[in-house]
Amino acid sequence: MGQFQDVQAFVSEAKRLSQMGELQDLLADGLGALGFKQFAFIHHVPGISPQENVVRLSNYPDSWIDVIRKRRYFSDDPIHAACERSAVAFTWSKLDEIITLSRRQVEIMTAWGDHGFGDSFTVPIHIPGEAVGSCSMGVRAGQALPEDCLPAAQYMSSFAFEAARRIARLNHGAGEATAPRARDLSQRQFDCLVLVARGKSDWDIAQILGISHQTVHQHVEEAKRRYGVASRTQLVVHALYASQLAFADIVDPGQR
Amino acid sequence: MVWIVTSENRHQFVDAIAMMHRHRKAIFVDGLKWSVPVVEGQYEIDQFDTDDAVYLIALDPSTQNHLGSVRLLPSVGPHLLGQKFGYLCDGPVPIAEDVWEITRLCTAPGVKDARTIRRRLATALMEFGLLFGVRQYTSVAHMAWLSQVLAAGWDCEPLGLPQRVDGDDIGAIAINVSPTSLQMFRQSLGLRRPLLHLPHQTQAA
Secondary structure: OOHHHHHHHHHHHHHHOOOHHHHHHHHHHHHHHHOOOEEEEEEOOOOOOOOOOOOEEEOOOHHHHHHHHHOOOHHHOHHHHHHHHOOOOEEHHHHHHOOOOOHHHHHHHHHHHHOOEEEEEEEEEOOOOOOOEEEEEEEEOOOOOOHHHHHHHHHHHHHHHHHHHHHHHHHHOOOOOOOOOOOOOOHHHHHHHHHHHOOOOHHHHHHHHOOOHHHHHHHHHHHHHHHOOOOHHHHHHHHHHOOOOOHHHHOOHHHO | OEEEEOOOOHHHHHHHHHHHHHHHHHHHHHHOOOOOOEEOOOEEOOOOOOOOOEEEEEEOOOOOOEEEEEEEEEOOOOOHHHHOOHHHOOOOOOOOOOEEEEEEEEEOOOOOOHHHHHHHHHHHHHHHHHHOOOOEEEEEEEHHHHHHHHHOOOOEEEOOOOEEEOOEEEEEEEEEOOHHHHHHHHHHHOOOOOOEEOOOOOOOO
16 A cells, blocks of 8 residues: 555544554554654643543653653653744754754753654644644654655644544543633723733733723723733733634734 | 625625635735735735635624635636645545535634634534535645644545645645534534525525
8 A cells, every 4th residue: 555545544543443542553553654663642731640631642661751750851841842833843853943952951852862762753733722732753763764754644643643632532521621711802802912912011002002091901901800810911821721812913923 | 603605695795805805815925925816915816716616704793894714616616726736635636516625714813712713614614515515625734734623623534645835734635524523513612503694695506
């Protein structure tokens, strides 16, 4: 069979599965056939133990999991940091084009290599209202990534991650438990929220929208009340997490 | 409220259509930097915005402002996948009376609850499909958005491996129309009845 037929078979199988263990085996076979030796499909939520509606699938050896746990690598993971900055898939050899690695992150990458792991390919997973996730798959130290297989790996990753989300939901019987609900805001309250998120003061916002300083204050206070939060920063964070506000609303592409 | 806009009833939606083309320019040309034609410096209109195109347009019920929209083209006529991106399909481009293409799905820039509007459009697409006998939609998807599309509940199948085109990884996908998908989208919105509105001049597409 050609590579695309393998992907088609993988996708229809992933849609059918209802057990995380079966998906783990499917991934090991599917990615193994493309030439990858290890993989990790995870939501970037701290902790090692299973949690509700959180995807955590990998075939890393226990020895590496122990290293991550003992040295508390999770919170400084450079791949997670890069996923925050990138919507598109990347290979780890080009990591420094996305982020500037801190000394701690260089240490993590060195430990990765010392453990016998090599170059990898990561597909970031950005779903509104959820923690960022990633699908990473790699080869052993000294081996070359199977470049020809990256498009197939991209599709296997996206469809398998979705299957993992579905199975996690089935297992825990809940809907979108990780996503806080967007609150009903008026258009004006929303306009003020966007400008708050862009770092504008009430006075600035009043000038931009051509309304009074007092009215701006009332809109922002009402938006905070509806989100049940006390500060402007909390308001922005909650609205982002609920996907009422998108990063694109806040960050001008020219500023990046 | 989502309206079915066809060549027959377009005259009832002149303002909404103009607004849709302005918003498309803001999103696809100014925002995403696509190199697609711009008409009179403010409207994104290409060679597929013809009488064959059907638009599903979400309008604000009080202001009649364009909140979001999607363009549908019959696969038996000229369409993006058929004319320009056929090489993204591993086999032949799916062409049949019951296959339509989705392009230019967008929400108005800066609109609140963009996610809800996208869900309404998704629901309307399923309603349209079931109503007019569309079995499958095809589309060209950006890989950066694929996980979001899958998470929204679309039942997708790849039509070929993704490829890098002008710096973006894109792939052709098929989306199956089914009552299950419709039910799931409606549940996510808490809806019990159809969202789609057919202005009385609308003929079956």
